[in-house]
Amino acid sequence: MLFTYKMKTYSLETLKNQIISNNGKVVIFGFGTLGKLSKKVFDKLEIKVDFFCDSDDRKNNQEHENIKVISIADLNKLDKNTNIFIAHDYFLAVMPNLDENNFKNIYTTTELLTYPNLLDMYEGDLYPLKLKRRIDFYNEISKKSEYASSGVLKIKSVDIQITEKCSLKCKDCSNLMQYYQKPKDSELNQLFKSLDNLMNVVDHVNEFRVLGGDPFMNKEMHKVVNKLSKYKNNSRIVIYTNATILPKGEQLECLRNEKVGLEITNYGEASRQHDALVTLCDKENIEYSTYKCDIWQDCGRIIPHSQKSEKEIMKQFNNCCNSDLITLLHGNLYRCPFSANGNNLRAFNENESDVIDLTKNYETKDELKKMIKELCYDKKFLNACFSCNGRDFTTMNIKSAIQTLDKKPIEYKKLES
Ligand code: SF4
Ligand code: SF4
The missing domain is CATH 3.40.50.720 (NAD(P)-binding Rossmann-like Domain)
Known part of the structure; x- marks a missing residue:
């Protein structure tokens, strides 16, 4: 229900x-x-x-x-x-x-x-x-109840994670990049097939958020952006970067698309190309926003399975500012990036209904649409929430972008295969 x-x-x-x-x-x-x-x-x-x-x-x-x-x-x-x-x-x-x-x-x-x-x-x-x-984010969330009870399937945003690689190795990365031993890019055929399946059943996606890691680490990023820009049932594409890489050639060209904007996070010294990137965007007329990020929340850690009750976990989920970040990673659709990467890292197994395989051929469009609708509108919590610190105003603030020791990945307990 x-x-x-x-x-x-x-x-x-x-x-x-x-x-x-x-x-x-x-x-x-x-x-x-x-x-x-x-x-x-x-x-x-x-x-x-x-x-x-x-x-x-x-x-x-x-x-x-x-x-x-x-x-x-x-x-x-x-x-x-x-x-x-x-x-x-x-x-x-x-x-x-x-x-x-x-x-x-x-x-x-x-x-x-x-x-x-x-x-x-x-x-x-x-x-x-x-x-x-x-404002768009709020407007979409405010209509969620209306969408849930209607026949339409509108999604506020979908995170398209195109790589596990990052030019930084922040020890508290909320997308869990610090745990990847051998980070890899998303495979394009798989990504495109899953995107087509998704966009075939969805009425509208307000925003695609292209990210990683740092999406510019994937040399084929422009192919993904160009593909995304062709979907008629999408309004905007935003690329997230830590301002360490200055785009050139096709990577720069794809940013000129009128649907595309760049979201720059400025981590101070670590974001070594920040000023050059802002100058480039101004010169090339690329829409962007930048903000100085000195602190963030302590939510980038895989914790041992919590002893919290279901009621407490439900509260954590309802108050979480990331619980509505639908994420596509390696052909699977998840409710949030923590769920996506934790499951991908095999730090925990997501519940069956918390992951949708978009590379499969579904018997009918309606079958897939119903599954996506339930993932977007009808979750009380995820199995991932038990391994997550949660992310609301009560979560502690910590200094941002502290790098792991020698930029090495952080060890974690992996599930037996
Ligand atoms: S810059 Fe840091 S926080 Fe951002 S994706 Fe890379 S490791 Fe994660
Ligand atoms: S509390 Fe749950 S919904 Fe929020 S980020 Fe963690 S796993 Fe995702």
Whole structure:
């Protein structure tokens, strides 16, 4: 049974009256980029916001433009007609509480985020490409319940992992590259067959994320990008790089495609080509975003099978910011990169229903579509979650991109074959 939830609908033109006809009170649930951007739209619509709310207790009692951030406990004490706008991606984590507390007026911020010239109202330091992608990501997640209960199969993003190789060997890489003894590239025929099978049954994939390791380590990256760009049922292709390799020839040429953008992570000294890459993108008119990454979360480790209960693992999964990163690796489709690489490394065996072999010939299109739909919309947790530290706001921050000793792979316990 696919999980669904019901949100109130609205239009920007009538929202003010709708709110007044409830109890006139507004809470933005999510004190991040989208919450603050939504507040700007409320200002334009001349609608007063009473509170922000955030699940992260560290944000409680902070203020933004004289509006206080309240805790979930405080939110639960408010009048049940309060208008609550969810401005973050964790619908599955917050909806049960709002439901249990009988809140009647719950909305997405999707309509608010269509406000004309929204990007011009943004005051933070995200590059336009990153901000557009942030909004698209939210919009797709906010429609997940609608997609789940309809006949369509739309996927927010698919990570296309084209190599296990990386020019860095970060000891806490969340994609688990540090464990590969003999990293290899994805085999093109297998990759193309699995992509065709996927795109044949999917109605739409908003974004392909081409990554590794570092995708430029795969000399055939351009062939993958060119193949991806031909699918009509896809909107955008984003290539992730650590800025150690400057693309040339066909690798550079494929970045000029209007569907393609480059997501650059700047690890300081380790990203030795960062400035040259940014200059190249500016010169060649390649769309990109870059951000300086000094810390990240401690989630790049295979841990011994956790003793957590299923309920605790379910909470870890629902709060995890990576739990919706559908990943294609060596012909198999997974729910997240940790699941994909941990299974590939044979650090654990994924549950049968957590892996879909896209190289197989399925009897009917519907059979494969149903399996993919269940993987995307109907998981409570993965077997991989028991070997993973989880990734939410409670996960500890650690210094990013620390390299393994002598750049050697990290040992781990492999399953017997
Ligand atoms: S740069 Fe570091 S974090 Fe990024 S893929 Fe390579 S090893 Fe992983
Ligand atoms: S294994 Fe589970 S907890 Fe870990 S990243 Fe994937 S979904 Fe999140």
